[in-house]
Amino acid sequence: MVKVAHVQLSSCCGCLVSLTDTYEKLLDVLGAIDLVYSQTLADVREVPDDVDIILLEGSVCLSDHHALETALACREKAKILVALGACAASGNITRFSRGGQMSKPVHDAFAPLTEVVKCDLAIPGCPPSPESIVAVITAALEGDMDYLEPYAELAKYGSEACGCDLIVKVINKSLCMGCGACAAACPTRAVTMECGRPAIDKEICIKCGACSVQCPRIRFPELIEKIE
Template identity: 75%
Template structure:
């Protein structure tokens, strides 16, 4: 049976709410997984080794306990998943020190993808219950085509923001005006003007959803799956 753990670092619990909202859908796959750890919804004291560990929230760089947890899950997970914007990209915690990027020389926060190697990362603030169920199911079944974008997102997301769509798509004349970026934005930081996205930087929370959903940003198929 595939074991799954949920670990929470510095976050608002929004990703946990999405995880708990999956219960009705997870009934279809509960026969294949065993939830072995979750600080809120499972009775376990220590983080065990697990096939899949979902990490929610960013890592406080001057919190020794948070750093130890990050290192611990990196060693104990067969597949380590950054769950949601804070874990995958830093999200709004990027702005905890006047908007400057996180550095270890002062109190700051970084996504776990910058602290330890993550195999997969799920964008969103919070990610939808459907995408969480889809990823777990795909990992169990070894669906590499489904998992490929999540694998690439775990490696190339430090600048995740609306600027990605402008730099990688619009400025290269690749935008076809589909509006997927605007539709996926949880804070409505993207407006479609004359068939092209307009980024409202003061509203963008760097969750990475827009670039993840854009059909013009090509992601290679390179992923680690359960055997």
């Protein structure tokens, strides 16, 4: 039976809601998932050793020693560590957090999980869809590396992902084909299509990386090397 754990750091619980929405799908598709740890969904005090897949939600507060220890412990215990959601994958809106505010005045510096420990996969989205969570877990269990390659690349190079990527990596290089996938994926509607090209409203972009992952023209460094 496959052991899956869900761990939550600094986040809004949106990823947790998406995870709970996968219950029927996971049972139908996999049938053998054992949720061995979840702060909300399971009555277990500590993450067990030798977990097959750990879904870690949220960014890491660098001034919180417990958060750092949790991230490191999850890396040691997980065969596959997944950065679940935009906060863990790219930093998301926690990039804009400031210290000295109620109710967590000590939380003055955040970093995505992908910048703190080595992650095997990263699932973007704010929150990620239940379908994407099921698809990634299924592919991981089946060893479908072709399907998982974009998620693995995001875990390596996607910590700076935001709407600006579309301008720097696609529009400025005349690669945009006007498909609109970026605008459709944006959860805050910061990306709109104008004259067949995406326009980015930086005021409402939360750096979730959803547009970068959906764009068929963006290639992370390792993929570019393979193509060249």
